[in-house]
Amino acid sequence: MGVAKYIKNEKDAVEEVIYQSGIKVKPSYGPEDLDKAGFSYEKDLGDPGEYPFTRSLHPKGYRSRAWTTRQYTGFGTPQETNERFKLMIANGQNGLNVAFDLPTQMGYDSDDPMSFGEVGRVGMAIDSLRDFEIAFKDIPLDRIGSGLTINAVATIMMAMYQAVAEKFGYKKTQISTTPQNDILKEMIGRGAWIFPVEHGVRLVGDSIEYAVKELPRSNPVSLCGYHLRESGATPAQEIAFAFEIAKAYIDNVVARGMKPEEFVGRFSFNFNVYGNLWEQIAKFRAARKLWAKMLKEEYGVTDKKKLFLRGLFGGGGSGLTKEQPENNIMRGAFYALGAALSGAQTTALCSFDEAFTIPTPRSALLSLRTLEIIMDEVGLRDTVDPLAGSYFIETLTLEMEEKIQTEMRRVQEMGGMVKAVSTGFIQREVSRQAYEFEKGLQSKEYIKVGQNKHASETDEDQKDVELHGYNEEWAKKQVASLKKLRRERNDKDVSATLKALEKAATEGDNVMPHLVKCCHAYATVGEMASVFREAFGEWKEPELF
Amino acid sequence: MEHSNRIRVLIAKPGLDGHDKGAKIVALALRDAGMEVIYTGLHQTLPQIIKAASQEAVDVIGLSIMSGAHLPISQKLLGMMKEEGLSETLLTVGGVIPHQDIPKLKDMGVSAVFPGGTSFEDIVNGMNGIIQNR
Numbered sequence: 249m250g251v252a253k254y255i256k257n258e259k260d261a262v263e264e265v266i267y268q269s270g271i272k273v274k275p276s277y278g279p280e281d282l283d284k285a286g287f288s289y290e291k292d293l294g295d296p297g298e299y300p301f302t303r304s305l306h307p308k309g310y311r312s313r314a315w316t317t318r319q320y321t322g323f324g325t326p327q328e329t330n331e332r333f334k335l336m337i338a339n340g341q342n343g344l345n346v347a348f349d350l351p352t353q354m355g356y357d358s359d360d361p362m363s364f365g366e367v368g369r370v371g372m373a374i375d376s377l378r379d380f381e382i383a384f385k386d387i388p389l390d391r392i393g394s395g396l397t398i399n400a401v402a403t404i405m406m407a408m409y410q411a412v413a414e415k416f417g418y419k420k421t422q423i424s425t426t427p428q429n430d431i432l433k434e435m436i437g438r439g440a441w442i443f444p445v446e447h448g449v450r451l452v453g454d455s456i457e458y459a460v461k462e463l464p465r466s467n468p469v470s471l472c473g474y475h476l477r478e479s480g481a482t483p484a485q486e487i488a489f490a491f492e493i494a495k496a497y498i499d500n501v502v503a504r505g506m507k508p509e510e511f512v513g514r515f516s517f518n519f520n521v522y523g524n525l526w527e528q529i530a531k532f533r534a535a536r537k538l539w540a541k542m543l544k545e546e547y548g549v550t551d552k553k554k555l556f557l558r559g560l561f562g563g564g565g566s567g568l569t570k571e572q573p574e575n576n577i578m579r580g581a582f583y584a585l586g587a588a589l590s591g592a593q594t595t596a597l598c599s600f601d602e603a604f605t606i607p608t609p610r611s612a613l614l615s616l617r618t619l620e621i622i623m624d625e626v627g628l629r630d631t632v633d634p635l636a637g638s639y640f641i642e643t644l645t646l647e648m649e650e651k652i653q654t655e656m657r658r659v660q661e662m663g664g665m666v667k668a669v670s671t672g673f674i675q676r677e678v679s680r681q682a683y684e685f686e687k688g689l690q691s692k693e694y695i696k697v698g699q700n701k702h703a704s705e706t707d708e709d710q711k712d713v714e715l716h717g718y719n720e721e722w723a724k725k726q727v728a729s730l731k732k733l734r735r736e737r738n739d740k741d742v743s744a745t746l747k748a749l750e751k752a753a754t755e756g757d758n759v760m761p762h763l764v765k766c767c768h769a770y771a772t773v774g775e776m777a778s779v780f781r782e783a784f785g786e787w788k789e790p791e792l793f
Numbered sequence: 794m795e796h797s798n799r800i801r802v803l804i805a806k807p808g809l810d811g812h813d814k815g816a817k818i819v820a821l822a823l824r825d826a827g828m829e830v831i832y833t834g835l836h837q838t839l840p841q842i843i844k845a846a847s848q849e850a851v852d853v854i855g856l857s858i859m860s861g862a863h864l865p866i867s868q869k870l871l872g873m874m875k876e877e878g879l880s881e882t883l884l885t886v887g888g889v890i891p892h893q894d895i896p897k898l899k900d901m902g903v904s905a906v907f908p909g910g911t912s913f914e915d916i917v918n919g920m921n922g923i924i925q926n927r
Contacts, residue, residue, distance in 0.1 A: 350808075350860075353809075354836075356809075365862045438811050438812070439813055441811075478814075480814060570909075679821065682818050683817075683822070686913075690912050699910075789834040789835065792820075792832055792834075793820055793824060
């Protein structure tokens with residue numbers, strides 16, 4: 249197995265099993281383990297749908313509703329992406345998860361010199377509302393919710409989503425969007441940050457405040473332990489750091505005079521399913537419980553539904569290998585099983601060709617079908633939290649809870665997450681874990697089949713994979729359409745709305761209503777982000793080594 | 794060179810891509826092997842990389858590139874290194890590099906190429922080797 253240490257004796261029998269979060273697993277478990285841990289059904293589990301929600305958020309789990317599937321989708325121009333959205337929806341997908349290219353994520357227009365070579369490459373290029381009008385054409389925005397994988401400029405995309413919905417005739421109260429909007433995790437891993445920490449967090453706060461007041465069906469922030477895990481964090485750190493990041497955002501909004509009760513129900517999470525199966529299941533069960541307990545005990549939240557840890561559990565990119573790529577299809581199926589056994593509300597899988605590049609329609613549909621097979625054929629809808637009461641799983645869940653709390657305390661001792669990111673403490677810790685894991689792979693302490701065990705002699709097997717190709721024409725088309733937009737739009741409206749945005753940005757007013765107006769005036773993403781760059785400056789990473 | 798005999802390496806991340814796990818863990822591996830490592834951080838322009846290399850008087854610039862743009866970026870950086878008088882400084886490239894591009898990079902003057910999956914041991918030996926042959 250690839251993500252736990254298996255210490256073997258000379259006869260190749262496993263003597264010790266150590267999970268990445270640091271938990272040693274015994275060869276067998278019994279009632280005495282639960283006694284020793286002081287396990288109590290009422291306190292530690294509760295019935296499904298009851299506090300502390302270890303078992304499930306809903307009493308009947310997937311019987312009442314199967315999970316929402318949201319494959320990460322977007323490439324080229326808005327036209328290509330719109331076609332792929334429709335293909336996925338026609339095939340049963342019931343939510344969108346939008347991928348933007350790097351220039352869009354970094355707040356540059358497609359014709360900016362900084363964007364050269366990257367337009368439409370790893371996601372779709374978006375310059376203005378005109379592009380959203382194409383991307384979301386014929387998508388029923390009142391029925392299909394959209395996750396937007398955008399962070400540094402999440403406020404801009406959330407405003408643009410509202411603008412496009414209004415343009416199509418929907419009311420802002422009808423639409424549901426979940427921008428990722430987790431800037432602190434970008435600073436730890438993934439790297440699509442722009443502004444200094446305090447300004448980045450302020451923008452997150454602006455969007456939460458706005459969504460609570462104006463967008464009743466939208467979730468303004470999705471806390472992404474996912475990328476921390478991809479960057480090297482252990483499963484316990486993934487949860488712990490995401491919770492400490494959430495606390496930083498809560499603090500920002502509370503400082504505006506709002507009560508946690510008013511807004512924490514709008515937080516959602518994005519967690520990774522890559523890793524040892526049992527450790528993942530225990531991680532999610534412990535996380536649901538800890539989140540509910542923390543909100544109730546530390547933040548005085550009383551409404552039951554606002555204590556829910558809702559989110560997307562999926563992905564698993566780190567687990568995939570380029571070597572013997574079809575093996576990734578198997579890995580995906582087991583990740584999906586883990587997500588279902590963990591009670592994910594929403595899910596997505598990395599497709600088997602994503603070790604190379606973004607997926608083809610065929611591989612994206614294969615992922616979707618994998619998720620459907622788990623729900624409709626394998627039996628994961630039969631009964632809620634089927635592993636509850638297992639001596640092993642319950643002991644492990646309690647141990648994970650403890651490991652997560654230990655990691656949270658370390659961040660608190662550093663003075664909280666904003667400080668821990670500003671000083672580089674968290675980045676160093678996550679890099680160190682990534683380094684240790686890589687050393688373990690190279691020394692074969694961790695096994696990846698097909699990569700460091702039973703590896704192929706040549707890379708012939710990789711050559712048969714059909715891959716998504718990048719088309720240089722997309723960038724040319726996108727730049728031409730942007731130039732056309734600049735000629736056609738009303739320049740007076742653009743400069744007036746940008747000016748009002750600048751005033752709000754510098755004077756500390758909520759930027760969201762101004763961004764919506766900028767979007768309606770067809771101001772570009774680059775223009776709006778430039779206003780912020782001028783007002784806030786850019787972040788300088790702390791020294792890491 | 795005026796400084797000690799430890800090899801000085803600048804690990805550099807050009808462009809918009811934020812995937813820096815590879816760059817960071819290679820930096821840690823080189824440091825554990827006794828080299829002095831400076832990491833530029835993300836989103837660097839080529840002039841910024843040249844400036845850091847010259848200020849820090851490094852022996853090697855190690856570019857980390859995941860985006861597929863390794864050929865034009867390396868070509869451009871090698872030209873700028875020449876213009877700026879960094880004739881003693883060597884360039885290595887790591888990241889998502891298809892095998893068929895390795896000879897092309899070497900022909901243009903890249904001293905060593907470490908595609909994803911290269912072991913730390915091979916990277917350290919490779920670095921030591923190119924310095925010895927400089």
